[in-house]
Amino acid sequence: MPELPEVEVVRTGLASLLLGKKVVSAKAFRADLRYPLPDFSLLTAYKLQAIRRRSKYLLFDFYSDDQSPKTLVWHLGMTGQFHVLPKAMSGEKHEHVRFDFDDGSSLRYRDARRFGFAGLLSTADWSQHAWFKHLGVEPLRDAFDVAELLSHCRGRKAPIKNMIMDAHVVVGVGNIYAAESLFLAGIHPARAAGRISQKRLSMLVTAIKTTLAAAIQAGGSSISDFVQVDGKPGYFAHTFHVYGREGESCMRCGVKIRKITQAGRSSFYCPSCQH
DNA sequence: CTGAAGACCTGCCTGC
DNA sequence: TGCAGGCAGGTCTTCA
Structure with missing residues (x-):
C-alpha cells in the first residue's frame, strides 16, 4: 500500500491511539512474512514510547523499567495494513500479527501479499541494521537539495x-x-x-x-x-x-x-x- | 561498478 | 459463469 505519505499517515494515526499503552500479549500467526518474524512476545510488559518513521519503515520505540529499550521495525511492503480494534473483535482475513494492550485495544497487522516484514532491534543501534545503513536522505528534510x-x-x-x-x-x-x-x-x-x-x-x-x-x-x-x-x-x-x-x-x-x-x-x- | 530483469505473494480486473 | 492472463503501492537478488 504505501509510499512515504501513507506511512506517515499511518504513523500519526497509530501514535494518537497507542502511545503510552503497555503490551499485555503479542503474537504472530505464522512464522514469516517476507522474512522470518521476530519473537513478538519479548515485548510483553513493554510500553510504547514513540512511533517514528525512516524512509517507508515505521519504528516503534518500546521501554520497560527493568530491561533495555527495544525498537520494533516494520515495513508494510505493498499491501500491509495496521488496524487498532477492540481486543474482543475477531481476526480479519490475512491478519498475521496482533498486539494486545492494557487498555483493551488491539493492534492488528494484515497483509495479503505478505511483502511486509518486521524486526525487533535494540533502540541503541537500529540504524546500523542492513535495512537502514545505506539509505539516502529523507526527501522532506533540508539535506535533500x-x-x-x-x-x-x-x-x-x-x-x-x-x-x-x-x-x-x-x-x-x-x-x-x-x-x-x-x-x-x-x-x-x-x-x-x-x-x-x-x-x-x-x-x-x-x-x-x-x-x-x-x-x-x-x-x-x-x-x-x-x-x-x-x-x-x-x-x-x-x-x-x-x-x-x-x-x-x-x-x-x-x-x-x-x-x-x-x-x-x-x-x-x-x-x-x-x- | 552500472543497469535491467526476475523473484517474492494474493487479489482484482479484463477479455474470451 | 468460468477461467487464463495481466497487473498492482516495494525491495532484494541475480545476471550481463
Whole structure:
C-alpha cells in the first residue's frame, strides 16, 4: 500500500491511539512474512514510547523499567495494513500479527501479499541494521537539495525516474509520486539522469517535496485499498496529473497521457509537457 | 561498478 | 459463469 505519505499517515494515526499503552500479549500467526518474524512476545510488559518513521519503515520505540529499550521495525511492503480494534473483535482475513494492550485495544497487522516484514532491534543501534545503513536522505528534510541529487545523477545514464526511486539516493519516493513529481518538474521519466541541468534538477527537488507534503496533508492519497488505523475504509479521492491516466488528456495541455514500462514498472507522462 | 530483469505473494480486473 | 492472463503501492537478488 504505501509510499512515504501513507506511512506517515499511518504513523500519526497509530501514535494518537497507542502511545503510552503497555503490551499485555503479542503474537504472530505464522512464522514469516517476507522474512522470518521476530519473537513478538519479548515485548510483553513493554510500553510504547514513540512511533517514528525512516524512509517507508515505521519504528516503534518500546521501554520497560527493568530491561533495555527495544525498537520494533516494520515495513508494510505493498499491501500491509495496521488496524487498532477492540481486543474482543475477531481476526480479519490475512491478519498475521496482533498486539494486545492494557487498555483493551488491539493492534492488528494484515497483509495479503505478505511483502511486509518486521524486526525487533535494540533502540541503541537500529540504524546500523542492513535495512537502514545505506539509505539516502529523507526527501522532506533540508539535506535533500539540488546538490545532493546532483551528486548522485552526475555521469549516470539510468533514467531519472529510476534514480529518484532508488532508496540509496533519496528515500520514500515510490512509483506514483515519482510520476507526479516528474510531471510537475517537466522532466521525461526516461531521460538520462546525468543529462539534466542543475536548474531542472532543482525544480525536481521542489516538486518531490511539494508532492509528498501535499499527499501527507491530504491524509495519504493514493491507494485503492488504503485503510485507516481504526479499520474504517479511508480512501481519499485524489486526482493525479499523470499516474494511471493513460490515454486521458493532460490537465495542462490536453495532449494524451502515455504509459511506458521502466524497470518493470509502469510510468505515465505527458509527451508535450515533459522532456 | 552500472543497469535491467526476475523473484517474492494474493487479489482484482479484463477479455474470451 | 468460468477461467487464463495481466497487473498492482516495494525491495532484494541475480545476471550481463
